Amino acid sequence: MKTRQNKDIKNMTTGSPARLLLLFALPLMAGNVFQQLYTVTDTAIVGRALGVEALAALGTVEWFSWMSLGLVQGITQGFAILLAQRFGAEDHPGLRRALGNACVLSVLCALIMTTLMEALVGPMFVLMRTPAEVIPTAALYLRIIFAGIPIVMLYNMASSVLRALGDGRSPLMAMVIASVINIGLDLLFVLKFGWGVAGAAVATLLAQLFASGFCLLKVRKIRILAMTREDFANQGTLRTHLISLAIPMAFQNMIIAVGGMIVQTVVNHYGVAFIAGYTATNRLYGILEVAAISYGFAMTTYAGQNLGAGQRRRISDGLRAGLVIGVATSILIALMMFTLGKPILGCFIDTSGAQGQEAMRIAFDYLRIMSLFLPVLYVLHVVRSTIQGLGNTVIPMVSGIAEFVMRMLSAFFLPLLLGESGILFAEIIAWAGADVILIPGYMRTINRVKRNA
Numbered sequence: 001m002k003t004r005q006n007k008d009i010k011n012m013t014t015g016s017p018a019r020l021l022l023l024f025a026l027p028l029m030a031g032n033v034f035q036q037l038y039t040v041t042d043t044a045i046v047g048r049a050l051g052v053e054a055l056a057a058l059g060t061v062e063w064f065s066w067m068s069l070g071l072v073q074g075i076t077q078g079f080a081i082l083l084a085q086r087f088g089a090e091d092h093p094g095l096r097r098a099l100g101n102a103c104v105l106s107v108l109c110a111l112i113m114t115t116l117m118e119a120l121v122g123p124m125f126v127l128m129r130t131p132a133e134v135i136p137t138a139a140l141y142l143r144i145i146f147a148g149i150p151i152v153m154l155y156n157m158a159s160s161v162l163r164a165l166g167d168g169r170s171p172l173m174a175m176v177i178a179s180v181i182n183i184g185l186d187l188l189f190v191l192k193f194g195w196g197v198a199g200a201a202v203a204t205l206l207a208q209l210f211a212s213g214f215c216l217l218k219v220r221k222i223r224i225l226a227m228t229r230e231d232f233a234n235q236g237t238l239r240t241h242l243i244s245l246a247i248p249m250a251f252q253n254m255i256i257a258v259g260g261m262i263v264q265t266v267v268n269h270y271g272v273a274f275i276a277g278y279t280a281t282n283r284l285y286g287i288l289e290v291a292a293i294s295y296g297f298a299m300t301t302y303a304g305q306n307l308g309a310g311q312r313r314r315i316s317d318g319l320r321a322g323l324v325i326g327v328a329t330s331i332l333i334a335l336m337m338f339t340l341g342k343p344i345l346g347c348f349i350d351t352s353g354a355q356g357q358e359a360m361r362i363a364f365d366y367l368r369i370m371s372l373f374l375p376v377l378y379v380l381h382v383v384r385s386t387i388q389g390l391g392n393t394v395i396p397m398v399s400g401i402a403e404f405v406m407r408m409l410s411a412f413f414l415p416l417l418l419g420e421s422g423i424l425f426a427e428i429i430a431w432a433g434a435d436v437i438l439i440p441g442y443m444r445t446i447n448r449v450k451r452n453a
Helices: 017-050 052-060 062-088 092-127 132-147 149-164 169-192 197-220 238-270 272-308 312-345 354-372 374-389 394-451
Strands: none
Touching: 017 169, 017 272, 017 312, 052 132, 062 092, 062 132, 062 149, 062 238, 062 272, 062 374, 092 132, 092 149, 092 238, 132 197, 149 169, 149 197, 149 272, 169 197, 238 272, 238 394, 272 312, 272 354, 272 374, 272 394, 312 354, 312 374, 312 394, 354 374, 354 394, 374 394
């Protein structure tokens, strides 16, 4: 098949950092909004059509499910760091070799993860002390989601390649397609066929499969990525280098997820209404975080390309621009949530009964707490992603450990001081703990980079 250059790939080593970051992040942001749209749609359909107990079932597996996604994203984002650096250095043969070996490693990781996560489903319910009445529903949902890990790996690998080369538009288009498909299949499988949460899980995986195919087509049209069989062969220490970038990022996401599961274990003690309210706001967490994730992807690509091109000074300029943009965005989102949060939560929670009204009260309290401290989360994403783009994935991993420790301590001790509402502050304290590690960590990393210039 004849390939042609993809007009959407962007060199971020020249031009205004703020403008480049915004132009790169906005399509990603829109794509993430669509991704959150179909996540929210799953929750809304399950919560409204199947009731509070089904919503609670999704909530009990939220962090365990996210752990598998976090591992996949950590692996593929780690691989993408080297791709961005070689693209910035205009080392196209090296870029192809890195991509070929990243693909081989991705296949192996997907097979291992699918086997491992399926085996952990039963034991995890015991460890998390999941209420017996929601286990059958939650287990069915997880089994389907984990069977689709190869699909999730395929999409994340393809979209990471595009982002590493500065293409934020194609992942947006993929998410638009996936969102439309997912919503349609949700309505068909859950409401029409009556498949329950299994229908929501199948709809999500089929939507990601279509998104994967779209991104793969875009990757194949990039002329500099036209690979040969030799590009997939293990060459020297290349796979070791890729793994050294990916493992800390995957571990970082895993440890954050384990902390979340510990918090969920505490939440599970407070009954179905509390679990449902907590779950509803956690589903909105994705919307709160959507711009932060996009700015993070932009910073990783920006820092990686400029490091590869030897443009060290531009990296600090880009970080300052990213922080200003990120904090301003977080304030706007917080204001929106304070104003519109309750009507949005009403899409997930049926408040016609006493249990639903209690779930709404808890959900809105949690939403206001997270919105108030949202700038802390945006600083975390911008700084952590910049450090990762510089090829240092160890400091971000340490920040993930700090998140874990702070989240765990908060989950155990705040309820003793503040009652059940204390658990709602665990996320905020975890974000702050990560920032304490990341800010001085960035200073050390950038100073080392400048000394080695």
